[in-house]
Amino acid sequence: AAGVIQSPRHLIKEKRETATLKCYPIPRHDTVYWYQQGPGQDPQFLISFYEKMQSDKGSIPDRFSAQQFSDYHSELNMSSLELGDSALYFCASSLGELVLNTEAFFGQGTRLTVV
Amino acid sequence: GNSVTQMEGPVTLSEEAFLTINCTYTATGYPSLFWYVQYPGEGLQLLLKATKADDKGSNKGFEATYRKETTSFHLEKGSVQVSDSAVYFCALTQGDDKIIFGKGTRLHILP
Numbered sequence: 001a002a003g004v005i006q007s008p009r010h011l012i013k014e015k016r017e018t019a020t021l022k023c024y025p026i027p028r029h030d031t032v033y034w035y036q037q038g039p040g041q042d043p044q045f046l047i048s049f050y051e052k053m054q055s056d057k058g059s060i061p062d063r064f065s066a067q068q069f070s071d072y073h074s075e076l077n078m079s080s081l082e083l084g085d086s087a088l089y090f091c092a093s094s095l096g097e098l099v100l101n102t103e104a105f106f107g108q109g110t111r112l113t114v115v
Numbered sequence: 116g117n118s119v120t121q122m123e124g125p126v127t128l129s130e131e132a133f134l135t136i137n138c139t140y141t142a143t144g145y146p147s148l149f150w151y152v153q154y155p156g157e158g159l160q161l162l163l164k165a166t167k168a169d170d171k172g173s174n175k176g177f178e179a180t181y182r183k184e185t186t187s188f189h190l191e192k193g194s195v196q197v198s199d200s201a202v203y204f205c206a207l208t209q210g211d212d213k214i215i216f217g218k219g220t221r222l223h224i225l226p
Contacts, residue, residue, distance in 0.1 A: 004158075033212065042204060043159065045213040056212035090158060098208045106151075106159040 002026055004093050004107035012113045013081050021076040021110045025093030031055070032074040033104060034066060035090040043090055049074060050097050081114045088112075117142040121205045121217035128195055129225050136190040136220045138179075138205035146209035148172075148181055148188040151216070153202045162190075162203070197224045 005024040013019050025032050031050045035043040036059075045058035049068035060066075063081075068074045072093075078085060088111050092104040121138040128134060140146065150162040150172070163172030168183035177192045188205060205217040 031212070033214075035214075042216040042218045043214075045215075048212040050212070058213055092159075092214075098212050098214065103161060103164070104214060105161075108158040 004091055004105050006089075006091050006107035006110050008110060009108065010111050010113075012115060014115055015081055015083060017081050017114075019078045019081060019112060021078070021089050021091075021112070023074045023076070023091030023093075023107060025072050025074070025091075026095075026105055029093035029095050029105075030072060031094045031097055031102075031104075032068055032072065033092040033094075034060075034074070034076050035092065037088040037090060037109070039087070041087075046076070055097060078112075083114050086112060086114045117146065117207060117209055117215050119205050119207055119215055119217035121203075121220055123218070124202075124221035125223055126220060127223040127225065130197055131194045132224075134190070134192040134195045134199075134222070136203055136205075136222070138188045138190065138217060140186050140188065140205075140207050142186075142207060142209050144209060145183075146207040148179070149206040149208070149214070150177070150179055150188070150190050151204040151206055153204065153219070155201070159204065195222075195224050197226050200224045 033048040034046040037043040046060040048056045066076045088109045092106045094102045094104045096102045147166045149164045151159045163174040165172040165181035
């Protein structure tokens with residue numbers, strides 16, 4: 001079965017550069033979530049989209065932006081990268097929002113290293 | 116606000132030992148509770164879930180029971196295997212679109 005696809009799997013950027021992370025949800029899934037997991041940390045919620053509209057927002061820095069496109073894929077844009085942005089970024093998708101007791105499926109993550 | 120507290124790791128056990136990873140939560144009302152597993156180099160996989168009090172989630176020999184009276188959702192397995200070595204996250208959702216995770220517990224199973 002198709003899973004959540006994230007690209008790239010690994011990304012190395014220098015400080016102050018820009019990065020774009022992509023997430024392709026499971027087919028028919030209309031909701032996408034982004035999480036950031038620092039080294040040895042629990043995943044922290046960044047932002048979510050339902051039907052191409054932002055549905056919830058967590059601890060996402062102002063330097064980051066995200067959107068969900070008409071084909072339901074999502075992109076996380078990160079500008080003015082800082083060393084502290086080095087983390088594993090997970091995308092998850094679901095059919096419907098979590099409030100409806102649906103299940104979120106996670107991708108394998110993009111490991112971003114800022115040097 | 117809502118939160119999840121789980122026992123700190125690492126937890127090291129021998130193969131075939133009994134496993135318990137404690138998880139307690141703080142939430143108003145009735146959250147849904149989850150255990151996720153993260154194998155080395157992999158993403159998060161849902162292991163099991165329970166959506167109401169006294170529900171028992173189970174999968175791959177793991178079990179957890181939603182205990183509202185103790186606000187707990189402890190993960191148990193009767194006989195662990197080396198392949199169970201991973202990081203386990205207790206989590207909850209309630210009323211919005213975010214999953215709140217515990218800090219994770221790293222489990223090492225020795226052959």
